[in-house]
Amino acid sequence: LLALALGLAAAAKSPYQQVLQHSRLRGRQHGPNVCAVQKLIGTNRKYFTNCKQWYQRKICGKSTVISYECCPGYEKVPGEKGCPAALPLSNIYETLGVVGSATTQLYSDRSNLRPEIEGPGSFTIFAPSNEAWASLPAETLDSLVSNVNIELLNALRYHMVNKRVLTDDLKHGTTLNSMYQDLPIQIHHYPNGIVTVNCARLLKADHHATNGVVHVIDKVIATTTNSIQHIIETEESLETLRAAVAASDLNSLLESKGQYTLLAPTNEAFEKIPRETLNRILGDPEALRDLLNHHILKSAMCAEAIIAGLTMETLEGTTLDVGCSGEELTLNGKPIIANKDILATNGVVHFVNELLIPDSAKTLFELAQESEVSKSMDFFRQAGLSSHLTGSEQVTLLAPVNDVFKDGLPVVDSNMKNLLLNHIVKDQLSSKYLYHGQKLQTLGDKELRVFVYRNNLCIENACIAAHDKRGRFGTLFSMDKMLTPPSGSVMDVLKADHRFSTLVAAIQSAGLTENLNRPGTFTVFAPTNEAFRAMPQGELNKLMGNAKELANILKFHVADEILVSGAVSALVRLKSMQGDKLEVSMKNNVIHINKEPVAESDIMATNGVIYAVNSVLQPQASRPQERGDEPADPALEIFKQASALSKVSQRNPRLAPVYSRLLARMKENSGGF
Secondary structure, eight states: OHHHHHHHHHHHSOHHHHHHHHHHHHHGGGOTTEEEEEEETTSOOEEEOOHHHHHHOEETTEEEEEEEEEOTTEEOOTTSSSOOEEOOOOOHHHHHHHTTOHHHHHHHHHTTOHHHHHSSSOEEEEEEOHHHHHTSOHHHHHHHHTTIIIIIHHHHHHTEESSOOOGGGOOTTEEEEBTTTTOEEEEEEOTTSOEEETTEEEEEEEEEETTEEEEEESSOOOOOOOOHHHHHHHOGGGHHHHHHHHHTTOHHHHHSSSOEEEEEEOHHHHHTSOHHHHHHHHTOHHHHHHHHHTTEESSOOOGGGOSSOEEEEBTTSOEEEEEEETTEEEETTBOOEEEEEEEETTEEEEEESSOOOOGGGOOHHHHHTTSTTHHHHHHHHHTTOHHHHHSSOOEEEEEEOGGGGTTOOOOOOHHHHHHHHTTEEESOOOGGGOOTTOEEEBTTSOEEEEEEOSSOEEETTEEBOSOOEEOSSEEEEEESSOOOOOOSOHHHHHHHOGGGHHHHHHHHHHTOHHHHHSSOOEEEEEEOHHHHHTSOHHHHHHHHTOHHHHHHHHHTTEESSOOOGGGOSSOEEEEBTTSSEEEEEEETTEEEETTEEEEEEEEEETTEEEEEESSOOOOOOOOOOOOTTSOOOHHHHHHHHHHHHHHHHHHOGGGHHHHHHHHHHHHHHHTOO
16 A cells, blocks of 8 residues: 555656656765756756666767756755755745856846845746856847846846746646736646746756745746747748748637647748649648648647657647757757747747648658659659649559569550559548458559458558558558459469469369359469379379369368468468368468468459469368277277278279178167168
C-alpha cells in the first residue's frame, strides 16, 4: 500500500517536478539537495535532466556535460557535503539577489518597485536572469532604463502576478493576469518538463519568499495584444500567405481564442514552389485549405520547449516531426524555421522558408517524387499515361516499388502500356476499407481481385508494401511487384502454356476439365511436363491408365481457396480437394509445397492462381494409428490383407479365390460383419 501511495504521489507531480526529482536522484551521491544539471558545451544553457537525456547526454543533438548544483531553494554550507541548508526566507526583493537575478533586483530598485516587493502581500514574479537582461537589444534596454518610472516599472509589473503561483499551478495552455493592466501571461507546461512563460523558459522555479515566490526565466518577456491573424496582416514577408488565408476563409480561426502554432510560410517559401504547382493549389479551395491547415499545429509550441524530436498534430489531421539541431528548429528534419517565437494572443508564430505541402494537396506524380516508387513514375510517364496521374481524375495507382526495377525499366510497347493501364484503378481508394474478394475495375478494363490475409493485403499477385499516400484526387499504393491481371480460367492458362501439356491431357482424361473451368477460388500446384517425365515410366503409365486414381492425384494438387505467394511468410496449410492437407512454406524467398520448391509462383487465372512445380505431389497414405503396447488383432490383420487383395483381385481373376478364402476367415474371427 505504501508503494502504491508513493507511486500515486509521483504520478500527481507536474512534469517539471518529475524532471527536478530525477535530477535530484542523479545528484544525491554528491550530498543532500544536489541536482544534476546538463550544460550545452560552449554555452551557458543548462537543463535539469530527465532519464532519456541523462543516457543520451545530448540536448538538440548537441553534446552536454554534467555538472552538480544546489537544487532550487538550497545552498552550500562550508565544510559540509552537498547543499544541506535552505535559503534564508526573506522578501521577494532580497530573494532576487540570491537566485541569479540581481539585475532584476537592481531595476526594481531604480523603478521604485522595491517597496512593493519588500512589503506585505502575496506575489509571483517571473524574474529574468542576469543573462536575459544582458541579451536584450541595446535599443530596447535604453528605452526602458531611460524612463524607469513608467516604461521599466510597467515592464517589471508585467512579469508579476498578484498571487502566489507554484510550478504545480502552472498548467499547460493557461493564462495568468499580470500586474500591468491585467494583460495576460501565457503559460505552457510541456510533458518533457519544460515550462515557458510567454515562450521564455523557466530556469529555476519555486524560490519561496515571505511575500510570494520567485521563478527565474531566460528572457525578458513583452506584452502581446495581437492575434495570429493580425501578425499575418501586418508582416510584409507574409503577403502571399495573407492572400491565401483570405481565400480559404481561415481569418476567423486565426483571430479566435485558442492556442495554436502557425508555421508561417514566407513569400520566399511560396516562390520556391514550381509556378504550375502553386497555381494549381491556389486555384483549388480544398487543396489550399489542406495546405494551410498543414501549417497550423493544434497547440502552442514554443521553441524553448523543443529539446529533442517530437511529433505534432496539425489541424489538417496530419503530423509533423518538430525537432532541433543546436540553436535551430527543424521540421521533418530540415532547418527551415527562419524566425521563431513571435507570440500572439492565441498562440505562437514561427516563420518558415519552405512550403510544407501535405499529401492531400498533391497529385499522384507529386506524391511519388523522392519516394520508393519514383521509378514507376518514370515508367508511366514513358508510357504516355501522365494525364491520368496529374489531373482531377479520381484513381488509385498500384505502383511497384523501385526494387522491382533494379535491373532497369522494361521496354514500353503496346502490351506494356495496356499492362500499366491495369495498374490504375478507377476510383480513389483507401486500403483500410478493402475487403477480401472485392473486385476493382482498372482503366484497362480488367477486373482485379482483393485478397486479405493475416499478414498481407494483396491485389492479384502483388501485395501492398507501404502505407497509402492519399493525394488530392488519387491514392498511391506501393506494391511489391508488377501486377499480372488474370487472362482466363485455370484451364485456359494451362492450355496456353506449353509446359503443362501433359497436365492438360491428364486433367481431360480424369474428367476434371469442367471443374477447373468453372468460377471458383482455386490454388493449383501444376506439375510441369518435366515433373511427369521424372516419374518412372511404369508408374506413369499405370497412373494415366487409371482415371479414378489419376483424378485422386490431380485433386491433391488443387485447393479450394486462393493463396498468393505474398501471403506465405511461415507455414500455411491448405486442404486439397482430395482431402489431405498441403503444406506451403517460404524458404530463402522460394515457395515450397510439401517441401518441394516451386518453379514459378503466382500465375493468375480468373478463377484461381497457379504454381508451376517440377514434381508430382503424392498424398500421404492413410494408415490407422497402431499402439505398440497392444497385441495385434487377428481379424484386423486379415481385414488388411483382404482389403489389399480386393484391389488386386479386381485386376487379376486368378486371385479371386484367395480373396474369398480371406473373407471367410474374417467372418470366422469376427462372427460376421
